[in-house]
Amino acid sequence: MNPLQASPKALYIHIPFCTNKCHYCDFTSYVLKGQPVDQYLDALEEEMKRTVAALPPQRIETVFVGGGTPTVLTPPQMERFLKSVFAHFPIAADAEFTMEANPGTTDIDKLQAMKAGGVNRISFGVQSFDNGLLERIGRIHNVDDVYRSLENARAVGFDNLSIDLMFGLPKQTLAQLADSVERAMALGLPHYSLYSLKVEENTLFHKLYERNELPLPAEEEEYEMFLLLMKKLKENGYRHYEISNFAKPGYESRHNSVYWRNEPYYGLGAGAHGYAKRERHVNLKGIQPYIEANKERLPRLEVYDIPESEAMEDFMMVGLRLLDGVRASRFEEQFPGRKLEDVFGPVIEKQLRDGLLERLERDGDFVYRLTERGVLLGNEVFGAFITAAV
Amino acid sequence: MTDVRDRQKKIRNFSIIAHIDHGKSTLADRILEYTGALSSREMQAQVLDQMDLERERGITIKLQAVRLTYRADDGEEYLLNLIDTPGHVDFTYEVSRSMAACEGALLVVDAAQGIEAQTLANVYLALDNNLEVLPVINKIDLPSAEPERVKQEIEDVIGLDASEAVHASAKAGIGIKEILEQVVTKIPPPNGDPDQPLKALIFDSHYDAYKGVIVYVRVVDGSIRAGKKIRFMATGAEFEVIEVGAFKPRMTIVDELSVGDVGFVVAGIKNVKDTRVGDTVTDAKRPAPEPLPGYRRINPMVYCGLYPIETQDYNDLREALEKLELNDASLRYEPESSTALGFGFRCGFLGLLHMEIIQERIEREFNIPLITTAPSVIYKVTLTNGEQHDIDNPSNYPESGRLDYVEEPYVKASIIVPNDYVGTIMELCQGKRGEFLNMEYLDTNRVTLSYDMPLSEIVYDFFDQLKSRTKGYASFDYELSGYRKSNLVKMDIMLNGEQVDALSVIVHRDRAYQRGRIICEKMKELIPRQMFEVPVQASIGTKVIARETVKAMRKNVLAKCYGGDISRKRKLLEKQKEGKKRMKQVGSVEVPQEAFMAVLKIDED
Known part of the structure; x- marks a missing residue:
């Protein structure tokens, strides 16, 4: 069956609470204090019911609980929330079940609740191993919290762990980054996400940036940082499988791979995005509006159909993020009757000529993937596909 | 026939001379209101009606000349024609013709600010046309008003008797009747013979x-x-x-x-x-033996190339120019092509303001993104074989071997500035190859400086410099004074080794090095990083005189897809693509619109 028409096998759930707001963050998240968390979890359950009624799932193979900070839930809230997920969705026994966590919000009790509730992968928002830098970007945890959290997680029995690190941060130096990477590698985790800072609108950083008060590293430095990361991770046996992600073989994030393959996913919770049957939705973002809406309907802010041309462009835009690239046969599976080379011929040719893409032949199938230089200039490649489908 | 002659005696034709912001349109509104042409409520309604009319019939009505009736203190009813004039140096000829249609003019001077260069230029035009000039001191209700000083200035500078100048405030409606009475009593009725041929x-x-x-x-x-x-x-x-x-x-x-x-x-x-x-x-059947004096065919002073960013917009651009030309007799254009920019038009304008207006209208009203090349004046070149050519496009400048000599247009520039800025303005004018002509005190505080200056130097960043160096206190006017021989060279710009014809400029030899360096630096700043390193070079003939490098793009890649938010990523890439659309592919290099004007927007300090 065409994967675009099938029921999603991936489930994303958003917990929009944080203990505070980081300076670079523009996601749907609200400072926890005084928020009606239990009512929110009630509403979430309503959304689960209506969602499975509207689009019954076959089998959920990946779950990702993101935020915000899902780990701000208390152990009882956590237990109740996870139970509801399993109650409404047919989660496969071997499903990947990831939860985002903040160092500093994960004591043993909570980790035990997560473990008992079915979580089997944790992604920690570490960002840096430099306390000064952590403070500068508005994080509430420090380096000790990082070590303690990871220790706790392992003690409870989690072994599929990942941490996020950021680079291109204000005043961050190459030496600081090298030190953070060194310490990250010493942890010997199976997965690392390494993100460069992007200044988003409606953040403190954006305001500072507008006022010319955000001393970001120059493009050259950021380039050096990215090179350093790639080198270090490779040396330590990690495979660079997506622009920002590195893993030991077999530990690639299965959930995120769904996005990158342009496949459908359920999206629940305030501000969550979902994609199914070539339709995308965005949920209401405010906590109260979200709670109110769930009393009578699906809490949609926007629902829009994705025309075939846009879906094909998205396929390339997200698919090329994977270093394995996209397969022409997979394109044809998703868009029956369309051929990748017919739809994007000139764009592909130009990227090949510019040395940003390369074409490989595998079992009579064409594979297109970013070259080494293409990885560094991914936006140039992705951008070329936007509005280019014919 | 006596009716006609009686009627003629009751006609008064006049215009209003004022510096921008000195209250010309407010005064015109007040006069309309006072004479009952429009009530203050109708002033609003009129605007709306006209817009309706424009919408219904697709026409534009300019409030260019208004007929008013006014019953004066002598009990008689007069027919007043108020003729509006454009207020900018680019349109001096039009202003002079509007004035030639009048017998008098109101000279409106701001009671706090005094006379400005533009006002002065227009007063002289009025006097040249033998107009009765009636001074009006406006904005007398301002706390900073100094009507007596301003009157003295009018007498000293222009030599007009200002003793009977009306003290007015158009805003507050003060002095309107007095002004109208002076129009009736002081401005003569039109001469002319109804029995003569038209x-x-x-x-x-x-x-x-x-x-x-x-x-x-x-x-x-x-x-x-x-x-x-x-x-x-x-x-x-x-x-x-x-x-x-x-x-x-x-x-x-x-x-x-x-x-x-x-x-x-x-x-x-x-x-x-x-x-x-x-x-x-x-x-046509009974023609006049002689036309009225003063007709002049006006020629453009400044030329530039207008090119569509998207080649497929070429025909739309032609249509836009055709439409604008319908209403603008002074706009000239002819097709031209550039190696770098493809097909476009060489356009002639009365001056820089005129040029900017046309560019803006094409972009806004016709929605055609444009590349504008740096404006050029018209050079007269004489070749070694004796041939003479007018050059309005630097790319057509002959190679030095064939060139005997070249002449460039000069203008007489008058600048009025407060005392404190005389030094900096003299420095600016000298830096612009100006030759000092004269300096006159208008009053104890303000000075008129006159310079003979190449027009090309005025085109090149003069207004901005004048404004920034005097904090906006200077006023400025110029008129063409003739052509002079000059030591000029053509400077070419190369991007990635390829000469870009649309970026060539003609410069004075002594300044070529400095300007070449500045242009290269500016280009480096404006051209975004490309996939490869781009050398930017300035050269005269085959000799490279300046060089900069736009470094290659190293890293441009986004972080993660947060929670499957594809649309955010998409929007960002759409924005990136939109940005590229505003650029022109020149050879292998993507050059933004502004770069083609960069040679002008330069701070030499």
Whole structure:
């Protein structure tokens, strides 16, 4: 069956609470204090019911609980929330079940609740191993919290762990980054996400940036940082499988791979995005509006159909993020009757000529993937596909 | 006939001279209101009605000349024609023709600020046209008003008797009646003979989609009515009059325009080029022996290339220029092509403001993104074989071996500045190859500086410099003073080893190095990083005189897809793509719009 028409096998759930707001963050998240968390979890359950009624799932193979900070839930809230997920969705026994966590919000009790509730992968928002830098970007945890959290997680029995690190941060130096990477590698985790800072609108950083008060590293430095990361991770046996992600073989994030393959996913919770049957939705973002809406309907802010041309462009835009690239046969599976080379011929040719893409032949199938230089200039490649489908 | 002559005695034609912000339009509004042409409520309504009219009929009505009736203190009713004039140096000729349609002018001077260069230039135009100039001291209700000082200035600087100048505040409605009384008593009625063959001065025109060109005239001799066959004396074109009318202020059809009248003529004219400002309209069957004096064919002073960013917009650009030309007799254009920019048009303008207006209208009203090349003046070159050419495009500049000598246009520039800025302005003018002519004190605080200066130096960043160096306190005016031999060279710019014809400029040899360096630096700043390193070079002939490098793009890649939010990522990439659309692919390099004007926007300090 065409994967675009099938029921999603991936489930994303958003917990929009944080203990505070980081300076670079523009996601749907609200400072926890005084928020009606239990009512929110009630509403979430309503959304689960209506969602499975509207689009019954076959089998959920990946779950990702993101935020915000899902780990701000208390152990009882956590237990109740996870139970509801399993109650409404047919989660496969071997499903990947990831939860985002903040160092500093994960004591043993909570980790035990997560473990008992079915979580089997944790992604920690570490960002840096430099306390000064952590403070500068508005994080509430420090380096000790990082070590303690990871220790706790392992003690409870989690072994599929990942941490996020950021680079291109204000005043961050190459030496600081090298030190953070060194310490990250010493942890010997199976997965690392390494993100460069992007200044988003409606953040403190954006305001500072507008006022010319955000001393970001120059493009050259950021380039050096990215090179350093790639080198270090490779040396330590990690495979660079997506622009920002590195893993030991077999530990690639299965959930995120769904996005990158342009496949459908359920999206629940305030501000969550979902994609199914070539339709995308965005949920209401405010906590109260979200709670109110769930009393009578699906809490949609926007629902829009994705025309075939846009879906094909998205396929390339997200698919090329994977270093394995996209397969022409997979394109044809998703868009029956369309051929990748017919739809994007000139764009592909130009990227090949510019040395940003390369074409490989595998079992009579064409594979297109970013070259080494293409990885560094991914936006140039992705951008070329936007509005280019014919 | 006595009726006509009696009527003639009651006509007063006048215009208003004022510096920008000194209150010209407010005063005009007040006069309209006072004479009952419009009530203050109708002032609003009128605007709306006109917009409706424009919408319904697709026409634009300019409040260019208004007929008013005013019952004066002597008990008589007078017919006043207030003729509006454009207020910018680019349109000096049009202003002079509008004035030639009047017998008098109100000189409105801000009681706090005094006379400005532009005002002065227009007062001299008025005096040249033998107008009765009536000083009005406006904004007397301002706390900083110094009416006596300003009067003294008017007397000292212009030599006008200001003792009876009306103290007015157009904003507060003070002095309006006094002004109207002076118009009636001091401005003479029009001369002219109703029995002579028709002579009418064209002082403006506009294109109406339904009626064709509507010609604005002032009748000097004879009369004009529907059915009459008319001839434009300079162009020789002949038409039959369909209707005549007056602006009251709405266009109103009347039976006849007679001696001294100001109004409009509709005669099925298709092209504004047939109705040149300053031309004389006469009776085709009984033509006047001589046209009115002062007609001049106006020529563009400044040329630049206009190119569509998207090649497929070429035809739309041509249509846009055709449409603008309908209403703008001074706009010139002809197709040209550039190796770098493809097909476009070489366009001639009266000056920089005129150029900016046209560019902006094409981008806004016709929605065609444009590349504008740096404006050039017209150089007169003489080749070694004796041939002479006018060069309005630096790419056509002959190679040095074939060139005998070259002349460039000079202007006489008058700058009025407060004392404190004299030093910095002299420095600026000298830096612009200006030759000092004269310095005159207007009063204890303000000075007029006169310089002879190459027009190309004024085109090159002069206004901005003047403004920034004087904190906006300087006012400035210029007129063409002739051509002079100069030591000029053509400087070329190369991007990634390829010469970009659209970036070539003609510069004085002594400044070539400095300017080449600045242009290269500016280009480096404006051209975004490309996939490869881009050398930027300035050269004269084969000699490279400056070089910079735009480094290659190293890293441009986004972080993660947060929670499956694909649309955010997509929007960002769409924005990136949109940005690229505003750039022109020149050879292998993507060059943003602004870079083509960069040679002008330069701070040499």
